[in-house]
Amino acid sequence: MTADPAIPAPDAIPPSLAIVALDDDDDFRQFIASVLEGDGHDVRTLATPEAFFVACEERLPDVVLLDIKMGRHSGEDVLTEIRRRWPKLAVIVVTGYPSLDSMRQTFKQDAFDYLAKPFSTQELRRTLTQAAASLHLGQRPQDRLRRELGRQVRLARSERGMTLRDLSETSGISVSQLSSIERGTHLPSVESLVATAGALGAKPSEWLKAAGL
Numbered sequence: 236m237t238a239d240p241a242i243p244a245p246d247a248i249p250p251s252l253a254i255v256a257l258d259d260d261d262d263f264r265q266f267i268a269s270v271l272e273g274d275g276h277d278v279r280t281l282a283t284p285e286a287f288f289v290a291c292e293e294r295l296p297d298v299v300l301l302d303i304k305m306g307r308h309s310g311e312d313v314l315t316e317i318r319r320r321w322p323k324l325a326v327i328v329v330t331g332y333p334s335l336d337s338m339r340q341t342f343k344q345d346a347f348d349y350l351a352k353p354f355s356t357q358e359l360r361r362t363l364t365q366a367a368a369s370l371h372l373g374q375r376p377q378d379r380l381r382r383e384l385g386r387q388v389r390l391a392r393s394e395r396g397m398t399l400r401d402l403s404e405t406s407g408i409s410v411s412q413l414s415s416i417e418r419g420t421h422l423p424s425v426e427s428l429v430a431t432a433g434a435l436g437a438k439p440s441e442w443l444k445a446a447g448l
Contacts, residue, residue, distance in 0.1 A: 250373035252363065253277045253294070257287040257313065258302035258329070263352070267300065270356050284313050288320075295321065297372040298363065301346075303330040318345065325366050329354070377422065383446035384428070385419035391435040392417075406434035 254276050256267045264280035271278045279296070281287045291299075299317065303310030310328070317324055326345075331352040347370070348362045367373045371382065392402055399417075403410045408427055415421035416431070423431065432439040 250367055251275045251277070252298055252367060252373045253296040254279070254298045254300060254363075255287065255290055255296040256280045256300040257284065257305075257310075258282070258300070259305040259308065260302070263302075270359065274360070284308055284316075287313065288316070291321070291324075295324065298325045298327060298347075298366055300327050300329055303328050314346065325370050325372060327362055327366065380443075380446045381422045382419040384423065384442055385417045387437070387442040387445060388413070388431055388435070389417045391432075391437050395435060397435075402431070402434055406430045 254271055256264060256278065258264050258267070258280070259282055261282070264282070268278050268280050277296075279290055281290055301310055301313060301317075303314075310330070314326060314328070317326060322345075325347050327348050327350060328346045329350045329352060347366050350358060350362060371379075392399070397405075399410045399413050402408075402413055406413070406427075408430060412421065412423075412427070413431070416423050416427070428439050428442075432442065
C-alpha cells in the first residue's frame with residue numbers, strides 16, 4: 236500500500252524553521268532547545284510574555300510554541316495579542332493541563348495545533364512538519380519570492396477582470412510564461428516583472444515589498 240504523501244512519517248524532520256517557544260518551565264525550554272536545535276532549527280526560548288513579544292518584534296519566527304498555562308501569566312491572553320499583531324503567525328499550543336474547553340478556545344483563535352505534555356519528539360516533529368507543509372514555512376527565500384510574486388500577479392489580474400491572454404497581449408509576455416509565474420513555478424526576470432506590473436497598473440516595488448524584500 237502506498238503511503239499518503241500528505242501525511243508526514245512519524246520520524247519526519249521538517250525543513251529548517253525559525254521557532255520561538257514561550258514557556259515558564261526551564262526544564263521544558265531546555266528540552267525544546269536541545270531537540271529542535273539538534274534538528275537544525277533556529278530556536279529561541281523565553282520565559283515571559285514581555286520577552287516573547289520583544290523577540291518577535293525584533294525578528295518574527297515561522298512558528299510559535301506557546302504554553303497556555305504559565306502560572307501568573309495567561310497563555311490565552313498572549314494568543315489573543317499574537318492574533319492582534321500577527322493574524323497569520325503559526326501557533327502551536329502546548330499545555331500540561333489539557334481540556335476540551337481550552338482546546339476549543341485556542342482553535343477559535345486559529346491555533347494550528349494543540350500538544351498535550353508530555354509529548355514525544357516524534358509528535359513534535361510531526362506537528363512542525365504538518366505546519367511547514369500546510370503553511371509553506373521554512374522555504375528558501377527564492378521559493379517565497381516566487382510564490383508571493385505569483386500571488387500578486389494573480390490578484391492584480393483578477394481585480395482588473397483580465398484573462399491570461401489579455402495580460403499576454405498587453406505585456407508582450409507569453410500566456411504559458413505568465414501561467415507559470417502565477418503558479419509560482421517560475422521566477423520572472425526583471426524585464427518580465429516590470430512589463431507585467433505595467434500592464435496591470437501596479438508597482439513592482441510593492442510586490443517585492445509584499446514578498447519581504
